[in-house]
Amino acid sequence: MSILPILRFPDARLRRPCLPVGTVDAAVRQLAGDMLETMYHANGRGLAAPQVGVLRRLFVMDPDWKEGAPAPLAYVDPEILDAADAQHTGPEGCLSIPSVPVMVTRPEWVVLRWTGLDGQTQREKLTGAAAICAQHELDHLNGRLIIDLMDEGARCAASPCLAAMGGAA
Ligand code: NI
Numbered sequence: 001m002s003i004l005p006i007l008r009f010p011d012a013r014l015r016r017p018c019l020p021v022g023t024v025d026a027a028v029r030q031l032a033g034d035m036l037e038t039m040y041h042a043n044g045r046g047l048a049a050p051q052v053g054v055l056r057r058l059f060v061m062d063p064d065w066k067e068g069a070p071a072p073l074a075y076v077d078p079e080i081l082d083a084a085d086a087q088h089t090g091p092e093g094c095l096s097i098p099s100v101p102v103m104v105t106r107p108e109w110v111v112l113r114w115t116g117l118d119g120q121t122q123r124e125k126l127t128g129a130a131a132i133c134a135q136h137e138l139d140h141l142n143g144r145l146i147i148d149l150m151d152e153g154a155r156c157a158a159s160p161c162l163a164a165m166g167g168a169a
Helices: 026-041 128-141 152-164
Strands: 047-048 058-060 073-083 087-090 102-107 110-116 121-127
Touching: 026 047, 026 058, 026 073, 047 102, 047 128, 058 110, 058 128, 073 128, 087 121, 087 128, 102 128
Parallel strands: none
Antiparallel strands: 047 058, 058 073, 073 110, 087 102, 110 121
16 A cells, blocks of 8 residues: 545646546555555545545545544445435535635435445445545545635635635635
């Protein structure tokens, strides 16, 4: 496994919708392993393929590893089938936009369908930190970043940081 460079905002590749992975082969498993190693090394809880420059629908996450034992997960071609009406608001960070935490409101649970690294289709209701993390990472696969979800006040507060990184909210 190897640690991959993480793209930073405003890299244009972070804004592109990603293509389906399709068949899970050795190259996909290798990429997922490298992404997990990269995520842990960067002290993150989730990482999406476009953040390492691969424009495919794959993300990895381990939302609770800082509070317990590592439980690495990989999601290929994930889709949200259902989502809670009830919303959760909390701070989110992004390895591609360091030092710009954003308050984000999202459905508090989602039902996700995806392909595992064994090639099998899986389906699960995600709650708590896993639900929030999965939605954040799935947004990356559609070219959406947490700074797109800021309200006007947060946008004003964050704009000097974003300008210093070479981009605008
Ligand atoms: Ni992110």
